[in-house]
Amino acid sequence: MTSRPFSRTTPPTSAGAQLRHLRQQAGLSQLDCALITGLSQRHLSCIETGRAKPSPGTLHNLLTALDVPLERCNDIFLASGYAPRYETTPLTSSTMEVVRAAIDHILHANNPAPAIVLDAQWDILAANASAGVLFDLVGLAREAAEGLNLLVTLLQPGGLGDHLSNAEEIRLVAWQRASREALSNPALAEILKSLPAPHSAALANELPPLLLTRVDSSQGELRFMSTFTTFGMPLDITMSSLRIEHLIPADTRTWEVMTTAYKKTQHSH
Template structure:
């Protein structure tokens, strides 16, 4: 009787989703019915149903029209095209490439003009791509490991050794940030955001936060204990209009504005001191 040695076990590779499956997932993310989307895009409900079930092969133009109707990010539109058997249409140009010089200049002008008020440039994961002096002052003294390998707004704001320890209204602000992270995940379907959400939920201070709904306050204020008196901010998010490049499509500029006179006066004095030191 002869024996045999079993080879190493392999994990089967999950099948690649079809374009129909991906479109149905995005339609679910956006809470759109087939009829609603079909009317919006200009295809028949029957044809859309056939695409989602794999009974019809959409043209590249139809794929892009459906993606536009579902407000799918450019990165994911490339995935839809590939799943349908077509070449990607959108390039991803590094921000430091020569072709991005005008975009970089525009972003830097915004950050410089906003200083000494904090301002940061973010990518799709909310990693900080660039920051002005006001923003760096805001995070001065947080645990250095929170900036490695990259500084992430959600991580540094929610971690117990980050800005959370200095946030006077952390229950409100932290709950808002968790809701915002959940919202960004729902909008983008980005796996890195899913991993980040899972991570921050393990923080004990985040686990203790109450559930927040977006209707609870129209313009939430961040109050931090980094000066005397405490500094209070509200923020805005700015994006590029009609981007055709993945990098620009995913880029955001978050600007912090004083929410009270005391904060404005304090930052104004900082700005005067910084300009005096430069001369």
């Protein structure tokens, strides 16, 4: 095993320095950023050096243009002397009813293809019936589809990762993505520290244009494409962290197996 591939460096503390750091991370020059946000390059320079204090509207404009996670946005608003702007509303709250309804609709519409809802820590918050079907087909408890951590079940022995034909490839891609996210997510970083790191040489030199998830099941190998749905223009930290992963069957046989198994579960109810 190798040492953990991510490290948390101490970020700049002043709002201007943080904005400069974020702009540079985004690969934008001051001129590029000024053009995108409608600010003058001189004003942006003054903000970054601390010679000018941005208004809340200007700060929001800059952070949106730089696609900064909302939780980090709150830190920068605080560093600028303003109250945090974005809330973390529980998904169970009455104000999130429309969000829950949208999620239920998407999950149901995805059948007979599996779909799961993930939060920022990769916890599975909800899953459709076909995700339970897939768990059945690999010999895992159907009820386990909800309440699991996807990263844990992929990387730890005895989980879903053990039922993938191309486990090392999927594990490496999942690890790399989670490591990037962990740079701004301490809770996820702690989860990663407890998990075995995959071998970095898992990917072949010549890769296809799309990495498929290949599942060993009681019906033979099933092949899926992975896509994600996120909420557009979220203004709440909970909503910005949610994503729905869709496992779309990648061939006719996988569609047939999933459709038949899903219909059987519907008849049994």
